[in-house]
Amino acid sequence: MPTGRDRAKEAEMAAAITPWETARSGRAMRFLTGIGAFLLVILLALVAVDLMDREPGGLTRAALDSLDESGVENPVTAVLLNYRSMDTWLELGVLVLAVMAMFALQRCSSLDQVPRIERGGYVLMRMSSVFVPLMILGAGYLLWRGTHAPGGAFQAGALLGAAGVMLRLTARDAFRAVSGRTLRGLIVLSFACFALTGLGFMVMNRRYLEYPPARADEWIFLIELLATLSIGAALWVLFVGAHPTTWSREKQPRTD
């Protein structure tokens, strides 16, 4: 339950926020920006129409022609986890970086100090207790489906993250049951394992992240499974950890 002091602080913070519209930024400048944006629409529309008329070139044929060797039937998954696995690995690294940056700005390394929020109404609570298990089930389905049809680690991870957001919005703080170390480990997990498998292949006289073609499907599924968990955990932690009142202006920087 929020105390009177919390409410007073909230009111003070609300008053400090400047309004959406700041008249000072100038009507003339905004008008010029509008004209510029309109001209850009015309220019980009011409470029877009020209681009849409051209034949698809580049990597498309190459991607579809070697689908048999990739270990999966869905060409999008083949691009993500096989041909361009370096990109995907680095994108998992971007997620790790985002979480690190968020923790650094919040001056903490776990979610222990995230304040509790009030529980929602009956409908919200009941609805979420039906939806969250369904979303977790759906994430598993999307992950399995990704090898042969649209779906895969990123979609499944996003769904897991959304389930985490729903848990938080209904004040079911499941993250309190997990230590900060475990959460951080889960987020780094897929980035680290992806790199380790890549290095392992190098020891086997292959290039970095070049799967053995006979076993490519198994490696891809393993990495997708780990990536799903990491993406879900990262999105969940980013949503929960960015809560505004984990620090306040008066609080001194912590040294640990």
Place this chain on the structure above:
Amino acid sequence: MPLTSEIVFALTAVIVFCLGLYGLIAYAHLVRKIMAINVMGSAVFLFFGAIARRNFEEGSDPVPQAMVITGIVVAVAATAFALTLARRLHAETGQTQLPEEQSRR
């Protein structure tokens, strides 16, 4: 050239992108700027979706689609980071704008 649905998608993406760019430049509030960048990003994703289907008989081009899929997740993470930055700025200075915007007064 016929007006296919892909071209409609591409032109919509162009309009949405420029709306986002306008919002990014014209408004000083940082949350507005972050939302504007997200609008621009969504327009790019839509454009990639349209590009993936141009002159393509057998389904869609997988390469732009793969870029969109990872791009969406990374955009969400980057937005969370940007919002945390904006909140920290507000906590430290009480401002919701960048100092450059305030000097424009």
